[in-house]
Amino acid sequence: MNTHSQEVSRGERYGFGKNWKRFLRTMDEERVHEAERSLREMLQMETMAGKSLLDAGSGSGLFSLAAMRLGADRVHSFDYDPHSVACTKELKRRFFPQTDKWTIEEGNVLDVTYLSRLGSLTSFTRGASCIIRATCG
Numbered sequence: 001m002n003t004h005s006q007e008v009s010r011g012e013r014y015g016f017g018k019n020w021k022r023f024l025r026t027m028d029e030e031r032v033h034e035a036e037r038s039l040r041e042m043l044q045m046e047t048m049a050g051k052s053l054l055d056a057g058s059g060s061g062l063f064s065l066a067a068m069r070l071g072a073d074r075v076h077s078f079d080y081d082p083h084s085v086a087c088t089k090e091l092k093r094r095f096f097p098q099t100d101k102w103t104i105e106e107g108n109v110l111d112v113t114y115l116s117r118l119g120s121l122t123s124f125t126r127g128a129s130c131i132i133r134a135t136c137g
């Protein structure tokens with residue numbers, strides 16, 4: 001059992017990602033459009049061309065997908081919950097299977113070593129301006 005599962009079973013953490021299979025069954029174009037609209041409104045921009053998104057606590061990955069659809073140059077999604085990571089990877093497989101602009105992995109926003117490694121991702125430190133979306137519960 002990994003650290004995340006142990007914390008969930010001790011009741012110290014809510015297992016957000018456990019519903020990911022259900023989410024994937026109900027995922028449709030309307031939900032993606034709604035996420036795109038919400039992101040455009042939040043960022044006050046019509047397109048994400050020239051921008052990068054660091055999606056901390058990406059959950060299902062819906063907003064990372066929306067950023068890709070809005071033309072982001074680069075998206076990096078991470079989540080502490082392996083189920084959420086699997087869900088995000090499934091969305092990428094469905095919508096952007098070929099791209100290397102969208103990377104996804106397990107990561108903890110409270111882990112300073114992990115965060116400092118992210119800081120060295122060249123796409124996030126050079127060129128495109130970076131938007132960080134952190135919605136960790």
Ligand SMILES: C[S@@+](CC[C@H](N)C(=O)[O-])C[C@H]1O[C@@H](n2cnc3c(N)ncnc32)[C@H](O)[C@@H]1O
Nearest residue numbers: 016057058059079080081084108109135136137
């Ligand atoms: C409320 S959900 C938000 C999901 C998604 N960002 C959205 O807006 O739909 C919070 C997410 O943060 C993740 N999370 C919680 N603590 C975290 C941490 N320390 N590091 C990374 N992700 C974390 C959870 O696993 C969950 O997927």
